[in-house]
Amino acid sequence: MNNSNSLSYSGKSYSRALLTKEGIVVKTQGPVTDAYDQVGNSNGSTVSFLSGCFTCLNTDYECDPSTVGLLPNNTLIPFRRILNAKSVDSLEQSRDGYGRLAQSSAGPSDPNAVRHDNVNRMDKKGLDDDGNGDEDEDEESANSLIELTFVVPQGNDIVPQKLYLSIEHVPTVGGSLMNKNQPIKDSNADGGGSSSTMTTSSQEDTENIVELIFQRSFEGIKRHKSILVVINPYGGKGKARTLYETKCHPILASTECKIDIAYTKYARHAMDIARDLDLEKYDTIACASGDGIPYEIINGLYQRPDRVAAFNKLTVTQLPCGSGNAMSISCHWTNNPSYAALCLVKSTEARIDMMCCSQESYANEFPRLSFLSQTYGVIAESDINTEFIRWMGPSRFELGVAVTVLQGRKYPCDLYVKYAVKDKKDIHIHYIEQKNKTTLLFDRETTTPEECTAQLASDNDLTEDDFKLKYSLNNDVPEDWERLNPDIANNLQIFYTGKMPYMAADTKFFPAALPSDGSFDMVITDSRTPLTKITPILLSLDKGTHILEPEVIHAKVLAYRLVPKIEEGLFSVDGEKFPLETMQVEILPRLVKTLLVNGSYIDSEFDTMI
Numbered sequence: 001m002n003n004s005n006s007l008s009y010s011g012k013s014y015s016r017a018l019l020t021k022e023g024i025v026v027k028t029q030g031p032v033t034d035a036y037d038q039v040g041n042s043n044g045s046t047v048s049f050l051s052g053c054f055t056c057l058n059t060d061y062e063c064d065p066s067t068v069g070l071l072p073n074n075t076l077i078p079f080r081r082i083l084n085a086k087s088v089d090s091l092e093q094s095r096d097g098y099g100r101l102a103q104s105s106a107g108p109s110d111p112n113a114v115r116h117d118n119v120n121r122m123d124k125k126g127l128d129d130d131g132n133g134d135e136d137e138d139e140e141s142a143n144s145l146i147e148l149t150f151v152v153p154q155g156n157d158i159v160p161q162k163l164y165l166s167i168e169h170v171p172t173v174g175g176s177l178m179n180k181n182q183p184i185k186d187s188n189a190d191g192g193g194s195s196s197t198m199t200t201s202s203q204e205d206t207e208n209i210v211e212l213i214f215q216r217s218f219e220g221i222k223r224h225k226s227i228l229v230v231i232n233p234y235g236g237k238g239k240a241r242t243l244y245e246t247k248c249h250p251i252l253a254s255t256e257c258k259i260d261i262a263y264t265k266y267a268r269h270a271m272d273i274a275r276d277l278d279l280e281k282y283d284t285i286a287c288a289s290g291d292g293i294p295y296e297i298i299n300g301l302y303q304r305p306d307r308v309a310a311f312n313k314l315t316v317t318q319l320p321c322g323s324g325n326a327m328s329i330s331c332h333w334t335n336n337p338s339y340a341a342l343c344l345v346k347s348t349e350a351r352i353d354m355m356c357c358s359q360e361s362y363a364n365e366f367p368r369l370s371f372l373s374q375t376y377g378v379i380a381e382s383d384i385n386t387e388f389i390r391w392m393g394p395s396r397f398e399l400g401v402a403v404t405v406l407q408g409r410k411y412p413c414d415l416y417v418k419y420a421v422k423d424k425k426d427i428h429i430h431y432i433e434q435k436n437k438t439t440l441l442f443d444r445e446t447t448t449p450e451e452c453t454a455q456l457a458s459d460n461d462l463t464e465d466d467f468k469l470k471y472s473l474n475n476d477v478p479e480d481w482e483r484l485n486p487d488i489a490n491n492l493q494i495f496y497t498g499k500m501p502y503m504a505a506d507t508k509f510f511p512a513a514l515p516s517d518g519s520f521d522m523v524i525t526d527s528r529t530p531l532t533k534i535t536p537i538l539l540s541l542d543k544g545t546h547i548l549e550p551e552v553i554h555a556k557v558l559a560y561r562l563v564p565k566i567e568e569g570l571f572s573v574d575g576e577k578f579p580l581e582t583m584q585v586e587i588l589p590r591l592v593k594t595l596l597v598n599g600s601y602i603d604s605e606f607d608t609m610i
């Protein structure tokens with residue numbers, strides 16, 4: 001390579017870089033390009049990010065071989081985008097007899113595998129970048145090369161990329177920078193660590209820097225996860241497997257996580273998988289599916305004799321590969337499988353409340369845990385009874401709702417509710433108070449990652465008591481439960497209860513939902529509401545402002561009993577069909593561990609809705 005700006009060692013193009021508080025800044029290495037993308041980060045702000053080809057992996061535009069591996073001046077690679085870091089010397093120690101670098105844990109579809117081959121071909125010829133076979137350039141820097149893997153945007157997705165770096169500066173106490181050739185602080189020196197210094201060899205420096213990169217890239221986050229990916233090959237109209245393999249796996253395989261994959265072979269198989277799972281083997285179950293598989297996994301775990309241990313050990317999350325991905329939208333803040341894969345790696349564990357459903361048909365055996373919603377009336381009928389027009393995609397559901405509402409159908413019932421917060425104004429106060437609790441917990445300025453994890457862990461040890469139901473279906477309705485005005489109950493149109501803000505990509509049905517406020521949201525409409533009023537209500541579901549309308553009943557509840565008074569129909573629980581029988585539901589606080597961006601659901605903007 002005849003580019004005067006380029007650096008190479010042993011056939012590897014590499015860049016000089018600085019380690020800063022925010023990430024790794026890559027210094028001038030080649031012609032400055034304007035190929036930047038604005039990428040929304042988990043805090044809702046944006047960061048600059050390079051797109052296009054700089055490591056020969058992107059096909060967005062044709063690359064210039066003289067700039068391969070080179071980044072424009074001062075490109076910041078934020079820590080939250082970093083998946084892995086390795087000392088190149090330690091990689092080289094694991095070469096096979098042919099001089100190949102050891103392959104990463106990436107599967108066959110991992111584009112990084114190609115990159116290893118490219119590098120090795122050059123190594124085999126014994127040529128460096130100037131083609132003369134001398135390993136003469138920047139020998140000292142090359143001794144401490146780091147192979148960094150991070151995500152970059154590609155089209156609508158993110159993909160892993162590798163880059164070789166020579167880190168010239170690392171931060172000292174307080175975040176100021178020091179020269180690499182000075183003795184570096186020990187591996188705790190991440191802004192608050194020991195001030196003792198070590199005089200180390202270049203290789204030891206590199207190992208320390210790698211450790212520092214890991215500490216900053218995985219603050220308060222489990223780095224070596226053992227993940228069981230459960231794929232529903234029929235999910236997402238048969239696209240779930242391909243979505244996982246092309247968009248999620250390359251990202252997960254680039255990390256230090258261990259990944260096993262199980263395919264569901266029949267309906268409800270995921271429940272059996274969770275029931276029979278070896279708890280020792282995994283800490284995370286990732287459902288590459290719609291919302292049906294997380295529901296089955298959670299209930300499979302619930303039915304285990306060692307359910308306390310199961311819910312203490314395992315985190316259940318979703319990679320959005322189905323047609324309904326409410327869990328990922330609410331928890332990972334995205335419906336995009338590749339971004340969700342990054343969230344799986346980078347998000348914080350947090351406990352969420354479950355809603356425990358009892359009906360005569362199954363309650364004596366096992367009640368059912370619902371993480372998302374229960375519905376009766378228009379929504380239930382529209383979800384299930386429009387299966388035959390599934391080809392229409394999500395709009396079939398809206399059409400179903402519109403038709404049923406236009407028909408003026410009603411779904412009489414008796415409804416008894418134990419309220420947590422009944423008045424709409426008080427819900428706002430409750431929401432802001434509870435939301436701030438989580439925000440404070442995750443405020444990195446006031447809470448260290450360790451404190452944050454400790455606070456979360458302090459109530460992470462469930463006991464069998466946490467599974468005990470307060471109310472029995474067989475008993476009379478408790479005295480402190482309130483009966484919904486029969487005038488409304490006998491004309492009920494929509495009955496929908498939920499625990500997450502989004503029920504579909506453009507349906508923010510429960511904007512006041514919070515992960516663990518010990519209650520769930522109830523929304524009710526009356527079929528006598530004039531069309532001129534109900535139409536704007538339905539049209540505002542995407543914004544979530546429907547709950548502000550006076551015609552909509554909205555409350556935070558702890559439990560309810562609904563006695564249907566129709567001959568034919570159904571309940572829908574987390575999108576699954578349930579029998580038309582008396583349904584009793586109560587909250588079981590903080591039962592399931594999942595992954596939430598900064599410990600919160602996606603911002604529903606409920607606090608600013610007036």
Ligand SMILES: Nc1ncnc2c1ncn2[C@@H]1O[C@H](COP(=O)(O)OP(=O)(O)OP(=O)(O)O)[C@@H](O)[C@H]1O
Nearest residue numbers: 235236264265266267268289290291292322323324
């Ligand atoms: N191999 C299989 N054969 C038939 N059904 C299956 C299989 N694997 C899983 N299922 C069922 O598919 C259903 C839907 O799963 P999931 O939520 O992952 O997909 P989805 O794309 O969101 O589908 P839906 O639109 O039906 O909710 C679940 O009830 C599950 O039991």
